[in-house]
C-alpha cells in the first residue's frame with residue numbers, strides 16, 4: 001500500500017501524473033499519517049458503517065476509511081485526480097468514487113441508495129472555501145449518525161460555541177439545531193501540502209436521532225435566527241423588526257414580552273429553545 005502521507009512520495013506521484021494543486025478547489029492534501037488515522041478513530045467508524053467522504057484528493061483519509069468502514073462513497077469534483085485515485089485506491093472493493101460536486105448532489109438520495117443496511121456517517125477534510133455550505137447540506141440531509149470534519153479552527157470554535165459567547169452566531173445555532181458538536185483535536189499547517197495559513201481543527205457533530213426541539217415551522221425558526229444575528233449590535237427587538245417588517249416593532253415587543261424577554265435583550269444571548277419560543281410565537285401571529 002502506498003504511503004499517501006509521505007511528502008516525497010506524494011510529490012513524485014503528483015509529478016508523474018502532471019497534477020497541479022488548485023487553490024480554487026481548496027486543495028491542501030494531508031502529509032501526516034497520524035491525522036487521517038486519528039480522524040477515523042474519533043469518528044468511531046467500523047464495518048457496520050457506510051461513510052460518505054467529500055473531496056478524497058489523492059486518498060489519505062479515504063484509505064483509512066476503506067480499511068475501517070463497510071462501504072465508502074467519495075464525492076470529488078476534480079476529475080484530474082481520476083488516474084491518481086485509480087492508482088492509490090484501486091485495490092479497495094468497498095470504495096465508490098463519484099465524480100460530482102458535493103453541492104450539486106442529492107445527499108439523502110445518495111445515502112439511501114448506496115448505504116442500505118449500514119449506519120451512515122460523513123467524514124471529510126473539507127475544502128475551506130465551501131465549509132459552511134457543505135456542512136449545511138450534510139446536516140440538512142438528516143441521514144447521518146455523525147458528521148466528522150476538519151475545518152478551519154475558528155470555524156470549529158464558532159460551530160461549538162455556546163449562547164452568550166463572542167463566537168456564537170447564526171451558524172452555531174444552525175449546526176446545534178441538528179447535532180451536538182464536539183471539538184476533537186487541532187491540526188497545524190505543517191500537516192498539509194501546500195501549507196494553509198491557518199490552523200485546522202477536527203470536529204464531530206453527533207446528530208440527534210429525533211430533534212429535541214418544539215418548533216412549529218422550521219423555515220420560520222431559521223428566519224428568526226438570521227434576523228436576530230443580522231445586526232449584532234442591535235437589540236433583538238430591532239433585529240426582529242427589520243427581519244419581520246410585516247409584523248412591525250410593536251408586535252415584536254409584545255411577542256418578546258409574552259415569551260418572557262426584556263426588550264433590550266440581544267439575540268446572541270439566546271439558546272435554541274429560546275429562539276424556538278420566539279419563532280413559535282411569530283408563527284402564531286403570522287397565521288392569525
Ligand code: SAM
Pocket residue numbers: 025026027028029030054055056057058059060061062075076077078100101102103125126127128130
Ligand atoms: N481528503 C484529501 C486530504 O485530506 O488530503 C483532500 C482534502 S482537500 C482539503 C479538499 C478536496 O475537496 C480536494 O480534493 C478538492 O478537489 C475537493 N473538492 C473541492 N470542492 C469540492 C466540491 N464542491 N465537491 C466535491 N469535492 C470538492
